[in-house]
Amino acid sequence: MKRRTSPANRPNRPNRSNRSYTLIAGCVLAGLIALLALVSLVWLPYAADDTSGGRLTGPAADHLLGTDKLGRDLFTQAMTGSRIAVEAGLGSVLVAAVIGVTLGVLSAFAQGWLDDTLSAFLDILIAFPTLLLAMLIVAARSATLGSAVLAIGLAQSAVVARLVRILVKRVLAQDYITAARTSGTSWPRIVAGHVLPNIWPTLVVNLALQFGLAVLAEAGLSYLGLGAPPPNASWGRMLQEAQATFTTAPAGALAPGILLVLLVIGVNLIADGLRDTLDPATRRRRA
Numbered sequence: 138m139k140r141r142t143s144p145a146n147r148p149n150r151p152n153r154s155n156r157s158y159t160l161i162a163g164c165v166l167a168g169l170i171a172l173l174a175l176v177s178l179v180w181l182p183y184a185a186d187d188t189s190g191g192r193l194t195g196p197a198a199d200h201l202l203g204t205d206k207l208g209r210d211l212f213t214q215a216m217t218g219s220r221i222a223v224e225a226g227l228g229s230v231l232v233a234a235v236i237g238v239t240l241g242v243l244s245a246f247a248q249g250w251l252d253d254t255l256s257a258f259l260d261i262l263i264a265f266p267t268l269l270l271a272m273l274i275v276a277a278r279s280a281t282l283g284s285a286v287l288a289i290g291l292a293q294s295a296v297v298a299r300l301v302r303i304l305v306k307r308v309l310a311q312d313y314i315t316a317a318r319t320s321g322t323s324w325p326r327i328v329a330g331h332v333l334p335n336i337w338p339t340l341v342v343n344l345a346l347q348f349g350l351a352v353l354a355e356a357g358l359s360y361l362g363l364g365a366p367p368p369n370a371s372w373g374r375m376l377q378e379a380q381a382t383f384t385t386a387p388a389g390a391l392a393p394g395i396l397l398v399l400l401v402i403g404v405n406l407i408a409d410g411l412r413d414t415l416d417p418a419t420r421r422r423r424a
């Protein structure tokens with residue numbers, strides 16, 4: 138006679154159907170914006186400076202979203218803005234990752250007064266407003282997308298560095314690091330072979346979140362005229378130009394606003410999905 142086991146006594150087995158739908162949804166949303174950005178590299182409905190569409194026309198077959206107050210096609214501007222948003226996000230995250238990981242690893246190995254100095258330096262960078270940093274960089278260079286990316290990346294590098302510092306110190310306290318040092322393994326090999334592989338899951342999730350914040354920051358800087366200059370139509374610049382004509386031509390503000398929200402939500406969903414997928418503790422809870 139077979140003995141039945143109660144649900145409470147059954148062993149925990151991974152649920153094969155328990156897939157990360159959050160990650161899938163995020164990839165779909167962000168992927169649509171990325172596809173729009175890739176298409177804009179090779180094809181646009183109209184030239185960026187084409188003003189032959191008439192002022193503030195509504196959506197039609199030849200202008201899917203209508204035109205702005207200068208007669209430019211809004212769909213063309215939205216496609217160009219998607220490319221600028223993706224470039225700003227990727228560029229800022231790359232700058233933040235390179236500088237932040239380097240500073241974080243170095244500060245994790247620091248001791249005494251050097252450790253306190255680096256910690257204070259990171260706190261100052263975190264407290265430094267991104268907008269003020271952008272103004273300083275723009276004053277030294279010019280109002281370009283590169284200046285905005287550099288400013289956002291520098292501001293985010295402090296957040297990444299502090300996270301990396303905490304993660305690296307936690308890994309360095311493990312017994313296998315002591316064993317590796319006892320066996321004569323050099324610090325560079327320990328960092329490459331033990332430290333970085335153990336911190337990258339958490340780091341990837343944080344960088345995904347930083348991507349969304351960078352897109353929002355670039356839109357804010359472009360809204361203030363500190364981003365990509367005309368005729369580059371970033372979403373922030375589109376919102377700034379459309380605020381005076383929102384009641385007569387709402388598509389000029391709704392299109393970039395909706396695309397911006399979709400991209401940020403998609404990236405945040407990707408970050409949540411990566412956290413559920415890469416974090417062993419989360420996988421055990423979901424099993």
